[in-house]
Amino acid sequence: MTTMEIPNFVRVHEDGTIERLQGSPFVPPKLQDPTTNLSSKDVVISDKPPISARLYLPNGIQSQEDNLSINHKLPILVYFHGGGFFFESAFSQLHQNYFKAFLSVADILVVAVEYRLAPETPLPAAYHDCWEALKWVATKAEPWVLKHGDFDRVFVGGDSAGANIAHNIAMRAGAEALPGGVTVLGALVSHPFFLGSERIGSETEENLSFRVWKWIQPCDGGGFDNPLINPLSSAAASLSGLGCRKLLVCTAGVDELRERGLWYYEAVKKSGWKGKVELYEVDGEDHVFHVNDPETQNAHSMFKRFADFIFH
Numbered sequence: 001m002t003t004m005e006i007p008n009f010v011r012v013h014e015d016g017t018i019e020r021l022q023g024s025p026f027v028p029p030k031l032q033d034p035t036t037n038l039s040s041k042d043v044v045i046s047d048k049p050p051i052s053a054r055l056y057l058p059n060g061i062q063s064q065e066d067n068l069s070i071n072h073k074l075p076i077l078v079y080f081h082g083g084g085f086f087f088e089s090a091f092s093q094l095h096q097n098y099f100k101a102f103l104s105v106a107d108i109l110v111v112a113v114e115y116r117l118a119p120e121t122p123l124p125a126a127y128h129d130c131w132e133a134l135k136w137v138a139t140k141a142e143p144w145v146l147k148h149g150d151f152d153r154v155f156v157g158g159d160s161a162g163a164n165i166a167h168n169i170a171m172r173a174g175a176e177a178l179p180g181g182v183t184v185l186g187a188l189v190s191h192p193f194f195l196g197s198e199r200i201g202s203e204t205e206e207n208l209s210f211r212v213w214k215w216i217q218p219c220d221g222g223g224f225d226n227p228l229i230n231p232l233s234s235a236a237a238s239l240s241g242l243g244c245r246k247l248l249v250c251t252a253g254v255d256e257l258r259e260r261g262l263w264y265y266e267a268v269k270k271s272g273w274k275g276k277v278e279l280y281e282v283d284g285e286d287h288v289f290h291v292n293d294p295e296t297q298n299a300h301s302m303f304k305r306f307a308d309f310i311f312h
Contacts, residue, residue, distance in 0.1 A: 006211050010086065018119070023087045024094040032059055036100040041144070042091070045136045049116060051129045054090045055144050056099045056110040073150035074109045075310050077188070078134050080169075081112065082160030082288055084193070084212045085126055090114040094291065101294035106307035109149050111137055115165075123218040124228060130165050131172055138182035151180075155310060156244075157188030159288045160257075164193040167264075168228055174243025184243055188306060190250040191288050194260040196230040197223060201259035209257055232267055239271035246276045248309045250302070253283040280305050 004012040011019040029040035037059045045051040061074065081088050081095055088094065090112035099110055115129035134156065140146045156173075158166040170187040178184075195203075195213055204210070213229055220226070227236035247268060251261035258281075268277045282289070282298050290299035 004215065006208070006215070009084070009208070009212070010215075018086075020087045023083070023089070024092045026089060026091045027093045027096050029054060034059075036096060038096075038100060038103060040096075043142055045113075045133050046129075049121075049125070049129065051116075051132055051136075052090075052114045053133060054095075054112045054114070055142070056103060056112065057144065057148060058103050058107050061107060061148060073153075074107055074148050075153035075155060075185075076137060076145065076149040076151070077108050077110050077155045077157055077310070078130075078137055078169075079110055079112045080115065080130050080156070080158035080162035080165040082158060082162045082191075082193070082291065083117075085118045085123060085161045085216050086212070087117065098291050098294050101299060102303045102306065105300070105303045106310060108307075108310060109145065111145065118216040123216060124220070127165060127168055127228065130169055134169060134173070134184075135179055138178040138180055140180060151182050153185050153310070154182060155186045155188060156184055157190070157306075159190045159291050161193045163189040163191060164229065167192060167194075167231060170242050170244045170247070171231075171237060171239075172243070174241040175237070186246040186248070186309065187242070187244045188248050188250075188309065189261075189264070190248075190290075191252055191255055191257055192249070192261055192264060193257060194229060194231060194264055195224045196232065196260075197225050200263055203256075203259065207256050231264060239268050240273045242268070242271075242273050242275060244275060246278070246309070248278050248280060248306070250305075251279070251281045252285040252287060252289060253281065254285065255287040257287060278309065 001014040002011050003014050009022050029042050031039045039057045042054050113130050113133040115126040156166045156169050166187050166189050173184045225233040227233050249265040251258045265279045290302045
């Protein structure tokens with residue numbers, strides 16, 4: 001018997017079994033993969049709790065690893081995948097396809113974090129996992145990251161729930177120091193999963209985002225005004241404390257979360273934060289279209305905008 005269902009996404013059965021109806025199959029990493037033009041490998045960040053990541057490099061970079069000088073170091077993007085905090089993976093076919101398209105226009109090193117999913121591991125565990133992953137990057141302990149990464153150009157980013165995590169990690173970076181004096185240069189916040197008890201625009205509690213958060217909200221409560229989901233709640237720290245120097249907020253024209261993305265962008269502008277915030281909107285597209293279908297012209301244009309943000 002089903003005790004809770006969000007159609008097309010998840011069913012919770014009477015015995016507590018969770019049946020995820022979304023998500024793509026896992027694929028293995030591969031060096032010098034001619035089908036993706038990427039080299040990838042998996043790394044363990046922590047055993048307890050279990051945190052891992054998949055690293056991605058453009059093939060041309062990895063094949064020249066013995067000849068790179070400091071001038072060829074790559075920006076590092078610590079990436080947090082979306083999926084409502086309860087599905088998808090850094091190891092999925094979906095995200096391999098995504099990085100295949102993205103890295104075709106941007107020579108960067110990606111650290112795609114595999115954080116623990118709700119509700120089996122209740123929030124805020126995913127946020128702690130992602131902070132630990134960023135700290136691990138800053139230790140410079142991993143050979144690919146040390147050899148190829150430019151620690152003066154460290155970015156955090158994500159899509160949907162991952163964009164929410166990226167924001168929260170950037171806030172934490174403004175309050176806590178990372179190892180070795182590493183700082184976060186920028187945050188890429190794409191189609192962010194934000195909510196609030198005070199509705200804006202056309203929002204209703206029947207929207208998918210509200211139904212998901214009501215189900216998987218953190219164990220410390222707070223509902224739609226928990227500062228993790230509502231960066232403007234009375235319990236949230238001021239956005240002026242963002243711990244990066246630049247921020248790109250991306251929205252899509254027919255995304256149910258579009259209005260929250262614009263709300264967040266305007267709030268950052270008015271917060272007194274000393275960094276530079278930019279907005280990029282794609283008309284006529286839906287939530288995370290560039291992840292779900294990365295070969296389209298609009299997705300390609302979005303990846304070029306990402307690259308421009310990272311390199312300029």
